[in-house]
Amino acid sequence: MKIAINGFGRIGRAILRQILTTTRGEAVEIALINDIAPLDICAYLFQYDSTFGPFPHAVTHGDGTLSVLEQKIPFRHEADLTRVDLSGVDVVLDCTGIARSSDVAQRGLAAGATKVLISGPSPAAEQTVVYGANEDQLGAARIVSNASCTTNGLAPLVKLVDEIGGIASAHMTTIHCYTNSQPMVDAPRGDFARSRAGALSMVPTTSSATHLIDEVLPHLKGRISGAAVRVPTASVSAVDLVAQLHSPVEEHRFIAALQAGCAASEVLGWTDMPLVSSDLRARPESLVLAAPEIRRVGDQQVRVFGWYDNEWGFSARMLDVARLMARP
Structure with missing residues (x-):
């Protein structure tokens, strides 16, 4: 597989680290990295990472x-990717x-690449794919969204819980570390709460996973709501899912079915x-279910809690989906 990385921020750098340090299937050739920042600072930030270490x-x-x-x-260092020759990528x-617009999303194709995979939600994508949930829907799409890190954690879990007991309704809360979308000191943002210093407060806000889950698992559309609380940690987030099932379920049978599902999954861990959040740093799974936190309330309500490294796990899924897209 021959790839180019456009944008060498948190995800771009994590992807390159994984390509260079992990063996996961076929070899990956890196044809090009493009970023508007100077090369010396890009090299420095790749070598010295506050989250993952040197x-x-x-x-x-x-x-x-x-x-x-x-x-x-x-x-x-091109702001417009069409100025780069990506023939053979x-x-x-x-x-x-x-x-997020068709004009920007199509620049990789215009430069000569066969396909484009976007590291986040995008209205310009022909298909939104979450590996472990709906990758069978990839088809021949040339511009694909890899959804969000939370959706990558939530969707495979929701699919598994639905297979076990059938989801009548559910609510997800992601307890999410702060990101570059938040200021380090109070500063104006579109969302008032997100205008507050990200490293000083827990910040209740929205999650894109709430609407993306409807795209990824359309048979559950309208049954799952969600929200986020941004917390003052730099890495590793969590999904807290409470679901009302169609069928009664015994707690030990439900836990056993979850564990078996994780064992059979490429993206769910157990x-x-x-554990605490720092124990999950640099884990490649989309979500690691925490057995001590699983509960049944009454006959049909369940609570499932899982950890995910929102940068490292998401970057691993970018490579998984890219491999699928690169197949003849």
Whole structure:
């Protein structure tokens, strides 16, 4: 698979780290990285990461290349990707966060790449895909959204719970670490609560997963609501799902079915330990279910709690979906 990374921020850098340090199936050739920031600061931020720690190998740069592990990766600084020749590239991983219009989303195709995968929700996408939930709907789409990190954690879980007992209704709360969408000190934002300093308060807000779950699992449309609370931690978030099932279920049978579902899943993990968020940093799963937190209330209501590294796990799914898109 031959890829280009457009946008070398949190997700773009995590994707490159995974390509260089993990072996997950076929080899990945990196044809190009593009970012408007200077190469020296991009190289520095790749080598020294406050969340994941220093990259364990030398990182150098020069002559328009980023050099790491004996690879010299071409690096460009184009605001408009159509100025770059991407002939022969299977998938552009668009990690800029701005590919929301058709004009911007199609630039990778105009540059010569075969397909584009967007690292977030996008109205310009032909299909929204969550690996482990609806990847069978990918089809021949050329511009695809990888949804959001929370949707990647929620959708496979919702699909599993629905298969076990049938979901009549459910509410999800994501307890989410702060992100670049929040200021470090109070500053105006469209959302009043998100205008407050992200590292100082818990901030109740919305989650894009609320509407994306309807796109990914349309047979459950209108049955699942959701919200978010941003919390003052830098990495690892959680999904707290409370669901009313169609059928009565015994707690031990429900837990056993969840554990079996996780064992059979490529993206769901399981832990019996009483972990805290920092224990899940750099885990590649979309969601790791926490067995000590699973509850049944009455005959038909269940509560399921799971952890997800909203950067590392999401980046792993970007690569999984890109592999599917690159297949002939």
